Amino acid sequence: MEIPNMISFSLHAPVLFLSKQDMTRWNRSIYMTISLSVLTLFGCGGVLQNFNIVSDAQEIEMGRQFSQEIEKELKLYEDPEVVQYIQDLGQRLAKVSKRANITYYIKVVDTDVVNAFALPGGTLYVNRGLISTADTESELAGVMGHEIGHIAGRHGAKALSRQYGLQIITGLVMGGDPGTTRQIAAQFAGIGGALGMFHYSREAEREADALAVEALYEVGIDPDGVAMFFEKLMALHEREPGGLDALFSTHPPSGERVKNARADIALLPHKDHLQKDSDRFRRIKKRLPPLKHSE
Numbered sequence: 001m002e003i004p005n006m007i008s009f010s011l012h013a014p015v016l017f018l019s020k021q022d023m024t025r026w027n028r029s030i031y032m033t034i035s036l037s038v039l040t041l042f043g044c045g046g047v048l049q050n051f052n053i054v055s056d057a058q059e060i061e062m063g064r065q066f067s068q069e070i071e072k073e074l075k076l077y078e079d080p081e082v083v084q085y086i087q088d089l090g091q092r093l094a095k096v097s098k099r100a101n102i103t104y105y106i107k108v109v110d111t112d113v114v115n116a117f118a119l120p121g122g123t124l125y126v127n128r129g130l131i132s133t134a135d136t137e138s139e140l141a142g143v144m145g146h147e148i149g150h151i152a153g154r155h156g157a158k159a160l161s162r163q164y165g166l167q168i169i170t171g172l173v174m175g176g177d178p179g180t181t182r183q184i185a186a187q188f189a190g191i192g193g194a195l196g197m198f199h200y201s202r203e204a205e206r207e208a209d210a211l212a213v214e215a216l217y218e219v220g221i222d223p224d225g226v227a228m229f230f231e232k233l234m235a236l237h238e239r240e241p242g243g244l245d246a247l248f249s250t251h252p253p254s255g256e257r258v259k260n261a262r263a264d265i266a267l268l269p270h271k272d273h274l275q276k277d278s279d280r281f282r283r284i285k286k287r288l289p290p291l292k293h294s295e
Contacts, residue, residue: 054120054157060102062160063121067105070119077110077128085284086126086144089137093145096218097211099152112291114233118147120156132288137281138216138225139232145212146226152211155204209257213264222274227261230254 054062077083090106105123112129119125124147134140150156200208209226216223234255 054154054160056102056121059154059157059160060121063119063123063156066119067123070125074125075110077108079108079287082128082131082284082287083108085280086131089141090124090126090144090148092219093141093148093215096215097148097152099154102151104148104151116143116147118150118156120151120154120160122151124148124151128288129291132285132291133232133236134229135232136225136228136277138222138276139229140225140281141216141219141221142212142223142226142229145215146208148215149208149211150200150204153204153207155200155208158204159200205257206260209261210264213261213268217265217268217271217274220271220273220275222276223265223268224262225276227258227265230258230261234258 086108087106090104094100094104102122107123107125108131109125109127111127112132113127114129114133116124116126116130124144126144130143131140134143212226213223216225
């Protein structure tokens with residue numbers, strides 16, 4: 001449920017004709033009305049999951065702010081051949097997503113930790129450890145397609161709306177204060193804070209998986225890579241329960257997700273020559289340093 005940003009114009013116009021005292025009363029009245037409306041909406045479980053008051057522009061700006069904070073702590077991997085490959089693969093998937101109209105920024109993080117994560121508005125980080133752990137290009141593409149699915153589904157914007165809907169709406173009503181975006185982003189200094197808020201619902205994870213399957217299929221990559229990487233992670237987790245905490249805390253794989261991904265794949269029309277791997281992927285893997293631990 002998306003609420004159009006024209007709310008800021010329709011509610012703000014009467015201010016031109018009010019005295020300062022009347023305007024204060026009017027602002028309080030509007031604030032209370034919105035508070036009750038938002039609380040009512042938040043009380044409806046189904047509506048809550050899809051509630052979104054963040055515009056595209058706000059989402060992109062918040063993502064930019066989050067990225068600036070996160071990159072104060074992250075070390076980006078700078079091997080140009082590796083970075084170019086990851087960017088090329090990510091852009092292939094982004095171009096067939098349902099949100100291909102925004103700019104995607106795809107970066108590689110220099111860490112052994114097996115993970116990838118997306119920020120609202122189009123920034124995707126892929127950890128070096130994830131590239132090393134994937135056995136095939138289709139497995140790597142499955143994870144990247146999932147993260148692009150979160151961006152395409154605007155799951156980050158919906159998470160922001162659920163947690164900060166009233167603050168965002170009030171900023172719009174009181175004149176569309178551009179500082180609202182910065183204030184919210186500032187509350188999440190560093191990578192831990194910024195990612196702590198993005199615990200996506202089961203519904204969001206399910207949609208991101210389905211969008212990953214579709215994207216891989218559309219670009220000619222075997223979509224079973226989505227399910228295969230889940231199976232790999234579950235096997236690794238069974239052998240070393242604490243070894244994949246970062247990934248399991250944000251995107252826990254499960255037998256249900258494997259089953260759902262394969263059910264989605266079964267519905268796709270047959271397509272010959274779906275690519276499971278590539279020479280370029282194998283070449284890139286050889287350029288990476290060995291993992292120091294099994295995370």
